[in-house]
Amino acid sequence: MATSNLSSPSLDIIPQYKISSFQDIPKPRVYCSVCSIDKRIFVIGGCDSKGKSLNTTFVYSESCNWEIWPKIPRNRSASTLVLTNNSIFLIGGVDENQNAIIEVDSLNFVSQIWRTDFSLPVGVVGCGAFLYDNKIFVVAGATTDNISQRFFGYFDILNCLWVNLPDIPTARYAMSTYVYDDFLYVIGGRDVLKPMVEIEAFDLKQSIWKTLPSIPSRRAYSCTLGYKKYIYHIGGVSEGVGTWKPNVRKLCERFDISTSQWVKLKPLKYRRTDFAACIIMDKVIVAGGVSEQNDQLVPISDAELYSYEKDKWESIVSLSIPRCSISCCSYLAGMLIIGGMGPGGPQKKVEFIQISS
Numbered sequence: 001m002a003t004s005n006l007s008s009p010s011l012d013i014i015p016q017y018k019i020s021s022f023q024d025i026p027k028p029r030v031y032c033s034v035c036s037i038d039k040r041i042f043v044i045g046g047c048d049s050k051g052k053s054l055n056t057t058f059v060y061s062e063s064c065n066w067e068i069w070p071k072i073p074r075n076r077s078a079s080t081l082v083l084t085n086n087s088i089f090l091i092g093g094v095d096e097n098q099n100a101i102i103e104v105d106s107l108n109f110v111s112q113i114w115r116t117d118f119s120l121p122v123g124v125v126g127c128g129a130f131l132y133d134n135k136i137f138v139v140a141g142a143t144t145d146n147i148s149q150r151f152f153g154y155f156d157i158l159n160c161l162w163v164n165l166p167d168i169p170t171a172r173y174a175m176s177t178y179v180y181d182d183f184l185y186v187i188g189g190r191d192v193l194k195p196m197v198e199i200e201a202f203d204l205k206q207s208i209w210k211t212l213p214s215i216p217s218r219r220a221y222s223c224t225l226g227y228k229k230y231i232y233h234i235g236g237v238s239e240g241v242g243t244w245k246p247n248v249r250k251l252c253e254r255f256d257i258s259t260s261q262w263v264k265l266k267p268l269k270y271r272r273t274d275f276a277a278c279i280i281m282d283k284v285i286v287a288g289g290v291s292e293q294n295d296q297l298v299p300i301s302d303a304e305l306y307s308y309e310k311d312k313w314e315s316i317v318s319l320s321i322p323r324c325s326i327s328c329c330s331y332l333a334g335m336l337i338i339g340g341m342g343p344g345g346p347q348k349k350v351e352f353i354q355i356s357s
């Protein structure tokens with residue numbers, strides 16, 4: 001469905017960074033799966049304002065219009081996305097009845113055809129998934145009953161075969177995964193409501209798990225990013241001492257894979273949790289999320305960038321409205337901010353934080 005064109009860039013706070021608005025997606029949503037392929041943007045599934053999972057696929061083309069593509073075989077939100085040479089795979093997530101999904105659906109973005117490729121050992125949400133050696137690896141996640149899993153295996157794309165691998169030592173979901181130098185790193189996550197600090201690495205050549213030094217601080221709803229030999233663990237909430245009230249953090253820690261050591265970096269400018277994060281052109285960027293103001297949890301619009309040279313965080317731009325639970329991905333030389341929860345509920349907004357050379 002055609003809509004209006006890309007608008008002009010909005011306010012620059014620092015000359016080398018700017019934020020511009022793309023045309024809104026046709027329908028508001030949160031917990032959608034997003035990716036960019038060449039100059040196209042894919043927004044798949046998600047939840048509407050009533051919390052119902054959706055089956056729609058929107059694609060932003062080079063003509064700067066949103067198009068409606070064929071529907072997913074089933075309604076799904078909070079699915080983990082894996083991109084291959086010609087297909088987008090959706091793994092895990094929840095359906096319209098809030099049940100964890102066992103089927104894996106894929107969209108061939110050349111033919112625009114959806115199909116169901118394989119099923120997981122159990123339906124899960126919050127699993128880790130990645131592509132390696134023409135295989136889609138899937139690890140852990142939580143079932144409909146919120147029971148954390150330890151399963152681990154891969155789908156062989158060429159032979160259309162699921163293969164079980166040794167279970168991950170620690171059951172968890174909503175964790176981060178990162179592949180570096182033929183090792184899979186599984187970081188943090190949760191077990192029910194308990195934040196996990198364990199890091200476990202799987203040797204993809206030898207098929208052996210090993211345990212690495214734990215995250216120094218126990219936090220939930222943080223963002224974890226892997227880049228080259230580093231793993232960044234940013235923000236999140238920790239339980240307040242002597243109280244049930246969550247404590248939103250500014251904390252930023254970095255793990256050096258080559259030395260197996262954690263270091264504490266300078267803190268964020270703003271306490272934040274449930275935010276978007278990306279690494280673009282060697283730079284760590286965070287945007288939006290929830291913060292604490294006057295003992296209240298409120299969404300925020302500020303975006304920050306970590307400066308390696310100065311070892312500090314700097315505010316760069318602001319989103320047009322405060323938002324949390326944002327979907328994001330890299331796009332050209334910048335970061336896309338799509339949908340999320342803002343004033344009045346799920347949002348349609350699509351914004352682009354661009355880094356100039």
